[in-house]
Amino acid sequence: MSPASTSVPKLSKSLLHPSGNQVATIAAGCFWGTENIYRKQYGDKLTDLKVGYANGVTTSPSYQDVCSGSTQHAESLQISFDPSKVSYKELIQFFFLMHDPTTENRQGPDIGTQYRSSIFTFNEEEQKIAEQVKQETQKKWYPNHTIVTTVEPITNFWDAEEYHQLYLIKNPEGYECPSHFIRTTPKV
Template identity: 65%
Template sequence: MSAISKTLKTTPSSQVLSVAAGCFWGVEYLYKKHFKDQIIDTKVGYANGTASNPDYKLVCTGSTNHAETLQVSFEPSKVSYRTLVDFFFVMHDPTTVDAQGPDIGTQYRSAIFTHSEEQEKIAKEALEYAQKKWYPNDKIVTKIEPIKTFWDAEEYHQQYLIKNPERHLCPTHFIRTTPK
């Protein structure tokens, strides 16, 4: 299985960001809204679990250890990996273990799945910065690990909040402007 969505649009010079920050609907929505002219494409899916070709129902049992994950393809000449990772730390609460708001379970954990040693280095630097600036009184629990597998979520999950504007974001998905 590939570590990058087979349906994610990329270019020869693009890179991929893979992040888990709770419900992937809100994560995708905020990245698309905030970086609309700077990213190429997004896909939501399930990363780094134990089951082959999992579906939403199976992932929600908590038995697969998959994380609801967003993959973003981007051109480094338009937006940096560091900028996208810094955004990750202010668009969700990285201090809660296996939970975001009312969503609880390992599939809702906070994680950055890296695609290279350089991404790992940048992610760790961004975590240290976010810990000092945004979360001085609460420990960030975000896991940083290499991406091993990524399975696209079902089509109805792709761009869900854009297709269903009457739905709402998880209460922890918003852009923080002051430290926690």
């Protein structure tokens, strides 16, 4: 491993992350809608959220770079949360119900590797919880479809440009992926 690789950020440089908080990093298609639905569902239970680009092969990519498909980054969301208010497991359970985890490199009309379904973990405990929730969700919610969500260690996270942060709050009429809604029945 080269010395430069140890300086690659895995945590948003602007995420509020007080002592005792944990971080969940997910990719569920368009990061605007992912951020928006988590804010609506959890509100004050979350300390902070930042959209960005995770687990790609280039450093400090731009939105245009990521959209080209050449960087292998996923549009992602980092969530800083107090585990006494909401658990990592609950955030991951919600993840599987707020998007379609059975479509590879796609959410609704958004197609490309940047829209893949992934959970990026910081440690073995998160990896174990995410895999367990994935298996439970597969059986209960998607018995006739295969969940394609990857669960993998986070290797890098780059903040998206400022205009992407809180995008749907700043632009209430902005684009929301039609696959971002809370499922209430299993997929048939």
